[in-house]
Amino acid sequence: MQARYRIAPGQRIVGMQLPIQAQSTIMSAPWEASAGPIELARVAEAAEAAGFAYLGVCDHVAIPEHLSSAMSTFWVDPISTLGWLAAHTQRIALLTHVYVLPYRHALMAAKQFSTLDWLAGGRVIAGIGAGHVEAEFAALGVDFAGRGPALDQAVADLAELMEQEFVDGLGATPRPVQSPRPPLWIAGSSPAGIRRAAQFGDGWLPQGPATRELLDRLRSKLDVCDRDIDDFAVGHISMPVHVGEAKWDVGTHTITGAPAQIAERLLDGLDPMVNQMQVRVVARSVDEFCDQLASFGAEVMPMLTTV
Numbered sequence: 001m002q003a004r005y006r007i008a009p010g011q012r013i014v015g016m017q018l019p020i021q022a023q024s025t026i027m028s029a030p031w032e033a034s035a036g037p038i039e040l041a042r043v044a045e046a047a048e049a050a051g052f053a054y055l056g057v058c059d060h061v062a063i064p065e066h067l068s069s070a071m072s073t074f075w076v077d078p079i080s081t082l083g084w085l086a087a088h089t090q091r092i093a094l095l096t097h098v099y100v101l102p103y104r105h106a107l108m109a110a111k112q113f114s115t116l117d118w119l120a121g122g123r124v125i126a127g128i129g130a131g132h133v134e135a136e137f138a139a140l141g142v143d144f145a146g147r148g149p150a151l152d153q154a155v156a157d158l159a160e161l162m163e164q165e166f167v168d169g170l171g172a173t174p175r176p177v178q179s180p181r182p183p184l185w186i187a188g189s190s191p192a193g194i195r196r197a198a199q200f201g202d203g204w205l206p207q208g209p210a211t212r213e214l215l216d217r218l219r220s221k222l223d224v225c226d227r228d229i230d231d232f233a234v235g236h237i238s239m240p241v242h243v244g245e246a247k248w249d250v251g252t253h254t255i256t257g258a259p260a261q262i263a264e265r266l267l268d269g270l271d272p273m274v275n276q277m278q279v280r281v282v283a284r285s286v287d288e289f290c291d292q293l294a295s296f297g298a299e300v301m302p303m304l305t306t307v
Helices: 030-034 037-050 065-071 078-086 106-119 134-139 147-163 191-200 212-224 259-267 286-303
Strands: 013-017 054-057 093-096 124-129 184-187 203-205 233-237 241-243 255-257 276-278
Touching: 037 078, 037 286, 054 078, 078 093, 078 106, 106 124, 106 147, 124 147, 124 203, 147 184, 147 191, 184 191, 191 203, 191 212, 241 259, 241 286, 255 259, 259 286
Parallel strands: 013 054, 013 276, 054 093, 093 124, 124 184, 184 203, 203 233, 233 276, 241 255
Antiparallel strands: none
């Protein structure tokens, strides 16, 4: 057994959502369409070598046809993908960002996360969300309107099932390596999502930047729940980054320039409460993507990791 993954007081970690694994036209770059498992593993290895704290993999089961032109239908399964990537890495944490828990029974989810943590040697972070595609819920026979209250109960059940070998007379091993269980980071920028994170989670995953309004709401809910903010992971998703002066169109919202300039912009206005930042680099190929990860890790990340 090892202690549950925590962010040390006064420190900030930097993680990343993996490319390739979800090919929404809104987010993915053209090179990802022809990439496969080999490139995915290569990016994971490069992220670990660059010092990133975690890899994130998201979750959809099936995309309605009327949404497929924007969302695409290419979404890998998060648990099996992270299990495969665990064999290609040694240190980096493995985050579901996010796992739609209402799609699964809590007992099944606990089996998946516990097994993954055992296989990975204690590197799992269970990022949990409510889901948003109503037709996907309907196809799975899950009540969309009631997903919020159902998720509250399922998160509590998941925590207990990962902590205890026997629950309600049923036992399951292997147990997670982390004790008492892998951390639960709860996603959502809605009032319900923030309340759920403060009540049940070990951390919060916003859907975008951690704005002052969202952080004030989170502080308030943590106080109501008598939670210690120093032992809580508070997330933030940054604008995309390209290290150096790009000679191609990297997008109007991408942060570019010298490492110190990038770090300054990433930290500008960032609340000290934020102790985990998610960054994604912009590139035209897997080679350039890995080079960008290396540059970011060596030249930018050291300026971001102290709160």
